[in-house]
Structures are given as structure tokens and as C-alpha cells.
Amino acid sequence: MRSYRFRSTWLVAAAPNLVFGAVVDLAGYPDWWPDVRSVRRIDDDTAELVCRATLPFELVLRLRRAVEDESAGRIRVDLSGDLEGFLAGRITDLGGTTRLEIVQEVVAHKRILRRFDRVARPVFRANHALMMGRGRRGLVAHLTNGI
Template structure:
């Protein structure tokens, strides 16, 4: 079965300074400290980490994230994704008044045969699973930065 392609986008508003917000989302190795669905992170080097992610569906994604761009000046982060998903994820972080806006975009394909096959029917559920993860990530980041 062919890989299934997914495009995700999300915008978060965090009531914290953009510099601090950018620093936290640029730090792959500590995502598990604030993002509930990030179950485990193992740093490989300064720009690469192995990450285990699980939302409400009964499976854990094993991913390797490799930062390819960290540009604090423009507020842009870009990471390649390998493992159970392949593709990329991008953060654009910028101040807007008293809050920081984070625009997240992700383009991936599934690599596991069962996900490729199940995606024919379960794509809407996979998207919902991702939406829950993003909602909880925004809340976790807010708690982390505001506390």
C-alpha cells in the first residue's frame, strides 16, 4: 500500500514573550517537559532527537527530528522528520501585542504499512488525533512559559 500524505497546520497564541517562546520550541530535547503527548525524547546531537509521540489512539509514533533551520531573527524553525512519518515540520514564531503567535505546519507521509492501509479509512481519525495533540501542546506550552 502506498504511503499516505498528510498536511497539518495550527496556530497557537501564548501569553509569553516571543524570545522565550522561540527558545522553548527550538529545544527539541525538552519537548516532553511541556507537551503531554511527547512521551520520550532522547537527544542524539545538538540538532537531532529521537521522539516517541502518543495521543489518544493506541499507537506510539517513533520519530527522529533533525533541526535544519533555527533562525531566531526571523522566528523560523524547520525540522526534518524520519521514522514512522517522513517529511518536515516548521514553526514560525512572532510577537503580536501581548502574545506570541506560533504558526505550525507539517507535511508528512506515513511509512508503516498498517498506517498506509488504515489511512484509507481512518485518515479523519488520524487528523483528529493530531488536532488533540496540537491543542494539548498549546496548553502545555502556555503552562510551561507562564508558570
């Protein structure tokens, strides 16, 4: 077990280029995504994020840019640290609204996730859903209110 696959779709009333710009600007995440507690730049293609959603533990993740193609609306980062795998995004212009489809496939390395996977998997999945919901709301507010 210990592997997870998540899918999320965010609808944002902003131009695709604005959504793309916000999503690839990892350093700006703490400004609009409350569950991203800190970001530390490692190099031009890598950053380390510390995330904490509803459950009382943090995840430390290294994100390394794999694909960043604004014209195709494609983003992908490889993940390592407490989770290993990838996160991919596809941005689509719906004419006045932008759809951001997010797919994550990861294997948990953090001890608490591995130890309690069998009994707490639904709780971990709910925690992830809450985090993604706050991220979507934060991005919408950031891009529509100029936060």
C-alpha cells in the same frame, strides 16, 4: 494518499524569545507536552521523539534541525521514521502575545497509518488535532506558570 498536511496556530501570552526557546528545546518537550513520551538526543542537530496521542500506538520520529533563526522567527526540522517530511514554524510578536504558526507535511511510513489510511484518515487527523491542542495548552502553562 498516505501524505498529510497539517496547519496549527498557537497563541501564547509570552515573549517571542521564550516561545522560541521552548520550541527549539526538544529535550524539554516531555515536561510540558504530555503526548511526547520521550526524547533521545542523537547528535547536536538530531533527536528521536516517541509520541503517543489518543490512539493506542506510538510514533517514533527523528527530528533533524534544518533552520533555527530566532531573529527571523523561523524554525524547521526534517522528519524521518514513522513519518517523513518536515515541520516548520514561524513565530510572530503580536505585542504581549506570540503567534506560533506550525505547518507539517509528512508521508506516513508506520504500517498502521498506511494500512488504514483510506478508512481512518479522519480519525488520524482528529488524533493529531488533539495532540496539538494538548501541546499548545502545555506550552502556555509552561511559559505562564513557570512549570
